[in-house]
Amino acid sequence: xxxxxxxxxxxxxxxxxxxxxxxxxxxxxxxxxxxxxxxxxxxxxxxxxxxxxxxxxxxxxxxxxxxxxxxxxxxxxxxxxxxxxxxxxxxxxxxxxxxxxxxxxxxxxxxxxxxxxxxxxxxx
Numbered sequence: 113x114x115x116x117x118x119x120x121x122x123x124x125x126x127x128x129x130x131x132x133x134x135x136x137x138x139x140x141x142x143x144x145x146x147x148x149x150x151x152x153x154x155x156x157x158x159x160x161x162x163x164x165x166x167x168x169x170x171x172x173x174x175x176x177x178x179x180x181x182x183x184x185x186x187x188x189x190x191x192x193x194x195x196x197x198x199x200x201x202x203x204x205x206x207x208x209x210x211x212x213x214x215x216x217x218x219x220x221x222x223x224x225x226x227x228x229x230x231x232x233x234x235x236x
Contacts, residue, residue, distance in 0.1 A: 116153070118223060124149035126215035130208040136200025137208050144196035152190045152212075160186050183209035 124146055131137045131145075139145045163182055164171070171178040184205035191199045199205050 119220075120146070120150050120153055122216055122219045122223070123152055123212070125219060126212040127152070127208075129215050130211040133211060134204055134207050136198075136204035138198050140196030144194055148190050148194045148197045151194060152186065155186050155190055159189065180206050180209060183213065187212065 127139075127145055127149055131139055139148065160182070163185070167178060167182060171182070184202065187208050188199060188205045191197045191205075199208065
């Protein structure tokens, strides 16, 4: 349970950063931001794998670049489901997907599997 809450908090942080950097991505309130983060986690766990399998041929042909479109579609689906979360267009969704991916990757790399902050350093 702690892992899910931690991942939702990381996703909420990533969505907040994206909303600060992109003009076309808005949240009506902090509650809508948290709801969108939790729902994005659920969508990425359930819908995204199915969509990935269905779009695998086009992903291979585009050398993986279609994953940007797929991630943007997942954020667009969440925006469609959560009232108060708006995205102005396709390129805003792609930019949001890139920002959310980068921020989530950076934050997740610092936090270990058990929810503890990892220390980086040289082994002796």
